[in-house]
Amino acid sequence: MEDLHHTCQWGTGKRWGKAETETGMTRLALSDSDKQARDWFVKTTEDLGCTVTIDEMGNIFAVRPGLKNDRPPTFAGSHLDTQPTGGRYDGILGVHAGIEMLKVLNENWIETEYPVGVVNWTNEEGARFPMSMSSSGVWAGSIPLSTAHNLREVHPGTATMAEELSRIGYLGSVPASHEATPMAAHFELHIEQGPLLEMANKKVGVVTGVQAYKWLTINVKGRDTHTGTTDLKSRADALLAASKMILHSHRLATANNALASTGILNLKPGSTNTVPGDVSFSLDIRAPADATVARVLALVEQDFPKIAAGENLSGLNDGGTPSLPCTVSITEDFDSPATTFHASCIDAVTRAAHRVLGPEGKSLTMEMTSGAGHDSVYASKRCPTSMIFVPCREGMSHNPEEFCKEDDCAIGAEVLLHAVLRFDRM
Amino acid sequence: MEDLHHTCQWGTGKRWGKAETETGMTRLALSDSDKQARDWFVKTTEDLGCTVTIDEMGNIFAVRPGLKNDRPPTFAGSHLDTQPTGGRYDGILGVHAGIEMLKVLNENWIETEYPVGVVNWTNEEGARFPMSMSSSGVWAGSIPLSTAHNLREVHPGTATMAEELSRIGYLGSVPASHEATPMAAHFELHIEQGPLLEMANKKVGVVTGVQAYKWLTINVKGRDTHTGTTDLKSRADALLAASKMILHSHRLATANNALASTGILNLKPGSTNTVPGDVSFSLDIRAPADATVARVLALVEQDFPKIAAGENLSGLNDGGTPSLPCTVSITEDFDSPATTFHASCIDAVTRAAHRVLGPEGKSLTMEMTSGAGHDSVYASKRCPTSMIFVPCREGMSHNPEEFCKEDDCAIGAEVLLHAVLRFDRM
Numbered sequence A, B: 001m002e003d004l005h006h007t008c009q010w011g012t013g014k015r016w017g018k019a020e021t022e023t024g025m026t027r028l029a030l031s032d033s034d035k036q037a038r039d040w041f042v043k044t045t046e047d048l049g050c051t052v053t054i055d056e057m058g059n060i061f062a063v064r065p066g067l068k069n070d071r072p073p074t075f076a077g078s079h080l081d082t083q084p085t086g087g088r089y090d091g092i093l094g095v096h097a098g099i100e101m102l103k104v105l106n107e108n109w110i111e112t113e114y115p116v117g118v119v120n121w122t123n124e125e126g127a128r129f130p131m132s133m134s135s136s137g138v139w140a141g142s143i144p145l146s147t148a149h150n151l152r153e154v155h156p157g158t159a160t161m162a163e164e165l166s167r168i169g170y171l172g173s174v175p176a177s178h179e180a181t182p183m184a185a186h187f188e189l190h191i192e193q194g195p196l197l198e199m200a201n202k203k204v205g206v207v208t209g210v211q212a213y214k215w216l217t218i219n220v221k222g223r224d225t226h227t228g229t230t231d232l233k234s235r236a237d238a239l240l241a242a243s244k245m246i247l248h249s250h251r252l253a254t255a256n257n258a259l260a261s262t263g264i265l266n267l268k269p270g271s272t273n274t275v276p277g278d279v280s281f282s283l284d285i286r287a288p289a290d291a292t293v294a295r296v297l298a299l300v301e302q303d304f305p306k307i308a309a310g311e312n313l314s315g316l317n318d319g320g321t322p323s324l325p326c327t328v329s330i331t332e333d334f335d336s337p338a339t340t341f342h343a344s345c346i347d348a349v350t351r352a353a354h355r356v357l358g359p360e361g362k363s364l365t366m367e368m369t370s371g372a373g374h375d376s377v378y379a380s381k382r383c384p385t386s387m388i389f390v391p392c393r394e395g396m397s398h399n400p401e402e403f404c405k406e407d408d409c410a411i412g413a414e415v416l417l418h419a420v421l422r423f424d425r426m
């Protein structure tokens, strides 16, 4: 916990409580504060005897040799980047638990059968460069290197990921690939980010998979016109149309037991007395099954053009003056199908949890799927993978007040250690 | 027209046609390009024999002496700033017609009874510093100098108006006041910015007044949460609530024969996978009568908190999962009550139009009120005022494609000249 809070000096966010550590985090991927956290990670793992490799996506792999080294390491991994208004645990806990694992192994003179490692993946959040898990995605061969390198930051939209990797000195020369940097397995400790463990009074979630999601960009085009001289029927108001689409996506999500969320919206020209002619917004669609996400996407593709054209879909126009048509274009930026983790890793986590939690282990553990994406999604495409969830207060995440009790962090870290050791021996 | 297009080299905007002059304008108040246009205005009017005064708001008054100079000048005035995606005529035409008036007087050795002048008012658009007609408002004593000086630019929100005035060298020392710089009358030529003249096949609009409007900022507060792990009912989604408010404002406007428009919307934190906890947007409410604007405002103040709290107002929640409450705060930033112009100025414009248009003058002229605000609104509080409208293509304005035929510009400029001369003699 000392290390974790120490590194939160880089990118400290909004204060929410009186205690020193009661602030959130603002450590966007490849920012100056991310560089500082990375430098600390490299120095610390090297001091612990690791060999550190940095790949073309800035993923940092720290490897501690085993008795034999002719097979790939078993990795603990997560990420050090945060949301713009994130907390101290999302990703950060998993990386620090990996470092703690290295310390415990060293302090106890433990030699593993094969090497073990800790990986810090780049831009997991997708908050700055709008593709989550982008760099484990490249490593897995699922996202082309050039696509990731050319991702442009969301605000203010100037720098690309390749430029920022180079600027902060983390554009490594090793190919970002599971072939160049193979893994025997990938384990990830993470806060749940939802309320289920807390509500069920459980200490550990054994994560069996991750729900499906897609990220879209919706662009609505209308016509810039004067707010004072253009009567309602002569407008093509792109923001009014976008507002209807956002409302409609909420209804579609409700009807299909899915989630739909808009986190980014930009409009042009952005003047109080000009009806905006150009609005772009993000749409994040999620559901446990791929088919559900596909169905909501199909409905969006079917309905948004109708809303743009002015059809009175679900009564959205009731009571409002009909106006001129807008047009809409829909781009799919990112697709993460539903993921199922590997039985032997799930088993390793289950057994590790039962061991760490003692006699009550079974009743304090539950299997669950993740609502959020994680680098384990892409890791699982190339090696056996599973995750360990620990409860966080009120299930809150992507919020400065995100909080995980010290004891729960410790339980999670111990389960991670034992899961890795168990897999190594297997 | 040559002068007008010449000065549109400073702040040239989006191209919409092939001809050299077929581009829009992007000349935000107090930008570098505004400074260049101002410098040209000062040099040109001085070369034409005027005395130039710059006040604390950067308003530029160019005065040509009369036979007698013991009474204030009769002014022609408008503005050289534009919208971010504006055209070549809104404001610019009026200033250039004033300069053309000076040239015609000089070339014809005409001596007026009293001085005549041309004024370029600062930040009429309110597009960069979000208060329209801010500097004629200070001149009229309606807006405190400190309020205007402290206005902060909309994007990116760093500089104040005083800082920008000073930066471009237009923070004059003369008090911005109708007492320091009195006017006998104020005439303003402007494109209509609406479709009525064109539809009615008229050449000149005699403007008898301006409709009422208010500008509000609405701030909605919810809670930043994860888009993938927060079920719909556990969200306080500030953007979903804001979307409902925007839709509702359109319904309120429809029901009350008013206009309601949102041209600016900013959200935080602005990440694809974080439900936004903080959304601010502008609301521009207009109607011919003050009472209508007041009624819509009262409805907004009554209904927006209900929408934020989650009430199913006008069926806005139908089909969507109910969620946690947001809160809303509403600030009135600007208020421009309905304006009636001065009978003798209206008469001067009418007679001038009839004279310029010849025998058909009566049938080519119509009285009308303005949907847009103009510096004449504030001028009219301190001196007799009226305006001259000329048709613009499809009524389009605050759009790069805004267009006024050369002949119509010329007619407007002639009417302006004759209205000023008529008033001077009166």
Ligand SMILES: NC(=O)NCCC(=O)O
Binding pocket: A090, A124, A125, A126, A132, A133, A193, A371, A372, A373, A374, B226, B228, B273
């Ligand atoms: N764990 C986490 O918050 N990941 C971000 C990727 C996502 O959007 O789910």
Ligand SMILES: NC(=O)NCCC(=O)O
Binding pocket: A226, A228, A273, B090, B124, B125, B126, B132, B133, B193, B371, B372, B373, B374
């Ligand atoms: N003429 C004009 O576009 N003025 C801007 C002020 C307004 O919003 O009406």
